[in-house]
Amino acid sequence: MALTRARTVQAPPLGCDPADLAQVEAVVSASGTSFGKGMRILPPDRRYGMYAVYAFCRLVDDVADDEGATEDKEARLEAWRRRIAGLYEGRTRDALDRVLAVVIARFSLRQADFEAVIDGMMMDARGPVVAPDEAIFDLYCDRVASAVGRLSVRVFGDASEEADQVAYHLGRALQITNILRDVAEDSRLGRLYLPRELLARFNVPLDPARAPRAQGLEGVCRVLAGRARDHFRAAHRAMARCNRQAMRPARLMGATYGAILTAQERQGWRHPERRVSLSRPRKLLIAARALVG
Template identity: 35%
Template sequence: MDTSLGRSYECCRQLHRRHGRTYYLATRLLPAWKRRHVHALYGFTRYADEIVDQTGELSPEMRAARLADWSDRFLAGLGGERVDDPLLPAVLHTIAVFDLDRADFAAFLRSMAMDLTVASYPRYADLLDYMDGSAAAIGTMMLPILGSVDPAAAREPARQLGFAFQLTNFIRDVAEDLDRGRVYLPAEDLAAFGVTHADLVAAAGRRAVTPRIRQLIEYEVTRARAHYRAAAPGVTLLAPASQSCIRTAYVLYGGILDEVIAAGYDVFARRAVVPRRRRAAVVARALLTPTGTPVAVPGSPGEPWRRMSRAGAPNRDRRTTATTP
């Protein structure tokens, strides 16, 4: 690598280390030559996310202009132009090395632009449309870097893992998203459990959950775990050198949901974090697990689904469709 490209990869690594602690820990289990490419993708996606999340510092118009400028520079780089940017050379190099699908990046930037104008989602299908770019596309970006014995079979599990990780973040960060003026829990789910937007705001202000919100969060945890179940077969389809990394990420992100459950589904009292000791144990276990061992799938369908049905929400398609567990 030339010096400027090396600096760009290091800039992405530092961004990943600072802001993506769980995922960064997992990537340390990858071979070094793969690791830098994962950092590059994280740097790209994180920076775009930071632009749209600067709600306190920049107006929507300013954020839209900044995202458009960033996107234009990225597209110019894809077209072969030299870009003067600390992050873009690394991601452009990664795209070239692995011939990554440009459509995934277009889908991602589309979802980032949605965050500038969309504050809530009526149905889960609408949220899935957003997450198709913000989460599933990242799973398919990653797949060529991780490598797979059967890329076609691994594609949908990779998408499902993206959904699972992002839903985990949405569940944990309800209060933080409210501060940005957004709700990523579908309006149909709130209505099914008798929860209003004002109820969420009040609970965040009190830093205490209500019984109805508790039931809502329990349901969303069950939905996220359905995506984890759909993603699980993909871990053993990865290249052997990548399995311990994704196994660790799978367990640690799922562990955030464990912490939410342990807190009685109260996502307002404190931010759910996997304890450091457990994180270290997960890494050690992943290193000792033989390649090809299926991941332990958390949770099971059942009571929350029945409760949702009793609450009057439509239950069809929830457990039968691949993209909407």
């Protein structure tokens, strides 16, 4: 008589409907970024938790970047604010809502952090950000990056105050690095995220079309690069006081973006249209060192 092996049927991640999970993952895949691959280091529940957070961020960012009328974008973002509030009141309407509702409950995600992300998208939706003052610059970085970090560290597995400090500093470090990397691209879109106090200090015009060609741009960007370095260091100090396993994705992001910043500093900003990137072998080496170090 042939013996049959009992098959263990695994529950789907987060206990969610596999069809709902597939729809959320499809948003991540459609983004064309390496985010999905980076999150594979997480256990399934946390991985799909991050997919849901990313899908939310991707969709509200798409609203902000839409070419439609400002009033329409504001209305759509306010609809997202009501939608998030509904999740905390037990109301869901589609696959992403259903998965997010589970993720919110499982990882104790805070409504205020979702709302901060929406507030950041609202800043972009109301017209190109051009030479914000230092206070608005920092607020923007907090909303579009550190708030995402505050959601992420909880999904990673650490809800401590130190983990929030990781989010505070690493989010700002990553966002400043992105701004420094995308000066030329942002200029073409009529944006200039560099703080006006620094632009004035280095005699850089507040015009997005002229700033990338200004001689003083190098000085502005060097100051911001130093600021990003300070945030990277502060984030790593905070990580040392956190759950080590939970901080693996944060270490990976920090190492990758730290290398991008190093490459950008080496290249300088005389030709900001030359966007810095890392080779695949370099990324793999960075990942290996970050995850075992």
